[in-house]
Amino acid sequence: MNSPHLARGSRQPSPPPKGKLRLYSNRFCPYAQRVMLVLDAKKIAYDVVNIKLYSKPEWFYDVCPSGRIPALELETGDVLYDSLVIADYLDEKYRAHHLHSQDPLQKAKDKLLIEEFSRIVNATSRCIQSIGRGLDSDDVIVNGLARFEHELANNRGTPFFGGVKPGMLDLMIWPWCERAEILKFFGSVNLLNKDKYKKLMEWSRRMSEEPSVKRSMMDSDTHIKYLQSYRAGRPDYDMILNSTN
Amino acid sequence: MNSPHLARGSRQPSPPPKGKLRLYSNRFCPYAQRVMLVLDAKKIAYDVVNIKLYSKPEWFYDVCPSGRIPALELETGDVLYDSLVIADYLDEKYRAHHLHSQDPLQKAKDKLLIEEFSRIVNATSRCIQSIGRGLDSDDVIVNGLARFEHELANNRGTPFFGGVKPGMLDLMIWPWCERAEILKFFGSVNLLNKDKYKKLMEWSRRMSEEPSVKRSMMDSDTHIKYLQSYRAGRPDYDMILNSTN
Numbered sequence: 001m002n003s004p005h006l007a008r009g010s011r012q013p014s015p016p017p018k019g020k021l022r023l024y025s026n027r028f029c030p031y032a033q034r035v036m037l038v039l040d041a042k043k044i045a046y047d048v049v050n051i052k053l054y055s056k057p058e059w060f061y062d063v064c065p066s067g068r069i070p071a072l073e074l075e076t077g078d079v080l081y082d083s084l085v086i087a088d089y090l091d092e093k094y095r096a097h098h099l100h101s102q103d104p105l106q107k108a109k110d111k112l113l114i115e116e117f118s119r120i121v122n123a124t125s126r127c128i129q130s131i132g133r134g135l136d137s138d139d140v141i142v143n144g145l146a147r148f149e150h151e152l153a154n155n156r157g158t159p160f161f162g163g164v165k166p167g168m169l170d171l172m173i174w175p176w177c178e179r180a181e182i183l184k185f186f187g188s189v190n191l192l193n194k195d196k197y198k199k200l201m202e203w204s205r206r207m208s209e210e211p212s213v214k215r216s217m218m219d220s221d222t223h224i225k226y227l228q229s230y231r232a233g234r235p236d237y238d239m240i241l242n243s244t245n
Numbered sequence: 246m247n248s249p250h251l252a253r254g255s256r257q258p259s260p261p262p263k264g265k266l267r268l269y270s271n272r273f274c275p276y277a278q279r280v281m282l283v284l285d286a287k288k289i290a291y292d293v294v295n296i297k298l299y300s301k302p303e304w305f306y307d308v309c310p311s312g313r314i315p316a317l318e319l320e321t322g323d324v325l326y327d328s329l330v331i332a333d334y335l336d337e338k339y340r341a342h343h344l345h346s347q348d349p350l351q352k353a354k355d356k357l358l359i360e361e362f363s364r365i366v367n368a369t370s371r372c373i374q375s376i377g378r379g380l381d382s383d384d385v386i387v388n389g390l391a392r393f394e395h396e397l398a399n400n401r402g403t404p405f406f407g408g409v410k411p412g413m414l415d416l417m418i419w420p421w422c423e424r425a426e427i428l429k430f431f432g433s434v435n436l437l438n439k440d441k442y443k444k445l446m447e448w449s450r451r452m453s454e455e456p457s458v459k460r461s462m463m464d465s466d467t468h469i470k471y472l473q474s475y476r477a478g479r480p481d482y483d484m485i486l487n488s489t490n
Contacts, residue, residue, distance in 0.1 A: 074350070076350070078350060078354075080350075080353050080354075080357065081357065082356075082357060082360065085353050085356050085357055085360075086353070088353070088356075089349050089350065089352070089353040092349035092352070093349040093350070104334050104337035104338040105319070105321070105323060105325075105334065105338070107334070107337070108325050108330050108331070108333070108334040109323075109325075111327075111330050111333075112325065112326065112327060112330055115327065115330075
């Protein structure tokens with residue numbers, strides 16, 4: 001998953017090896033990470049073609065006319081996009097290690113929580129765009145996180161939202177939780193409060209220790225370095241690749 | 246489904262009769278209609294409590310803290326919201342008359358088309374808000390509709406997107422298609438072109454003749470009258486009720 005990011009003018013890679021799905025991805029895109037988390041949790045074989053988001057290769061639009069990342073190429077040649085649509089597809093197609101609850105009501109409730117988490121993410125982005133303004137006092141963020149803390153502490157009573165193993169809700173919200181330390185960089189002092197979000201912090205530690213989650217995980221320093229390059233107008237997608245060379 | 250719309254200050258209705266789901270709805274909300282279409286297609290028993298969107302009753306926030314319409318109250322007392330989450334829940338919980346394809350790939354493709362249709366709807370709303378500006382030339386609308394016409398004509402070859410009966414994709418896009426004549430009111434002359442969108446027009450006629458679709462259907466005059474009341478700042482939700490009294 002750490003291959004160089006391809007850009008306009010690049011040659012189209014040869015087809016994936018037989019028996020493997022292909023994920024068109026970006027190493028720093030949280031939505032692409034959602035799909036990697038599902039593939040890794042379900043132990044599905046795949047290869048990764050990384051794409052520069054600000055300079056997508058011409059051939060990519062032939063593969064995926066919507067031009068959207070992440071996109072998943074199937075063995076049939078069909079290409080799906082949208083992280084949630086791909087995640088649900090994989091969970092229905094590959095029955096082993098199911099991630100969604102098998103109870104339709106619990107599944108629906110989890111989908112509403114994924115939506116609710118997206119509202120927290122959007123509110124956080126809005127605050128960050130004005131350099132941390134209101135992060136610690138934004139109602140959507142503060143009430144939203146309290147809702148998730150309450151959910152873990154009072155409604156679930158399990159190590160993960162999905163039970164004894166991470167389920168779909170755990171995986172769909174994780175990419176942003178992995179990046180939570182970024183908030184310090186934007187001046188937040190309350191959102192990572194270990195007492196206020198005790199259960200969420202324990203959950204986050206447990207998630208970071210799961211082998212299938214570790215596969216796509218990056219440390220906070222890397223996320224912050226990437227963010228700085230992004231904000232400077234030169235997103236350094238190949239940062240990890242370059243640092244290991 | 247044509248009961249008066251309840252507002253702030255109203256008394257909370259008594260619980261639904263045993264064995265019935267309760268839909269908190271609004272007679273003119275296309276998202277609420279999506280849920281009625283699913284309930285009617287699957288022949289699920291429900292009653293309707295209509296809500297004034299601009300003056301929601303205080304008690305409604307106790308029932309559904311998100312305050313969102315449509316909301317579905319289950320026999321367990323749980324309340325779900327979001328039309329797509331509710332639709333998927335109903336299709337999974339009530340196995341008879343299944344609406345989604347049983348093939349995970351076709352189901353995923355249909356979900357992407359529902360998303361694509363939402364982009365057409367959003368583009369149309371943007372154009373309408375500037376009184377019809379660009380409706381006939383907006384790329385998202387024109388290319389989007391061409392995509393749906395092509396899909397019916399070339400990819401499906403069936404009377405409905407779902408096959409010989411309307412499926413989930415048919416029902417999720419129908420409420421806006423039922424309202425298509427509104428576009429004339431906003432000066433569009435091309436979007437209802439019978440030659441350009443031949444298959445879609447045939448599909449629309451077939452949809453309007455389906456008994457389960459007819460249950461929630463209203464005619465174009467009613468939609469246009471409602472729209473005029475909405476644009477005048479006094480949405481007349483009880484229009485049908487009053488006209489039949």
